[in-house]
Amino acid sequence: MKRAIFHLGSLDLKQPFSKQSIGSLLGLALLVSGCQTGTPLKTVGLDNPGFMNLWGTYTHCKSTSDLGETQQAMGKLTTAALAGQGHEGFVLPMPQQLERFVATPANRLAVDVHAMAASCSLHAGQIAFSSGRIDLAREALAGVITLHKENQEPTYYLAQANKLLAEMENGVQISLKTP
Secondary structure, rough: EEEEEEEEOOEEEEEEEEHHHHHHHHHHHHHHHHHHHOOOOOOOOOOOOOHHHHHHHHHHHHHHHOHHHHHHHHHHHHHHOOOOOOOOOOOOOOHHHHHHOOOOOOOOOOOOOHHHHHHOOOOOOHHHHOOHHHHHHEEEEEEEEHHOOOOOOOOOHHHHHHHHHHHHHHHHHHHHHHO
16 A cells, blocks of 8 residues: 655654545645635626726817817816816725625725816816807806815816906906907
8 A cells, every 4th residue: 555644743653545534635725725816796897888988088079179078078077177087986895794894995096086177177177268158268267266176275276267267257248348
């Protein structure tokens, strides 16, 4: 009969190969591999379709000069920024028994959705102003101010919106004085 040597710590045990020892080894191998080959609860892809959709809306807003399209993109981005949804939630893959002990992670993006919305709104305001649509320009610029209410320090977008609003007011006053 063949003999195998198993090292357990400092003990050397010599046992013959039997159905029981082979079954134990196979069971141990199955247990170890079963823990690693189980179906994942949910895999997280590298690209986030929610964020990518917002990014596509932002780039389209900045690249177009069509007033209607910029207004539509401005609405989508502003809604997402005010709702605090830059992307869909991250799902941490873990066993269901542990999920109740873990808090939902905060959404973190490498970009500021408020800044994206403000930039698009500023662009929409500039296009509306250039098209002579003062009402739409004011609405878009007011959106920039709304997005930055919480900021303690003035931002570039807020400064640009206030500058364009001041130019619009000066233009209205000059047009009222001119016969």
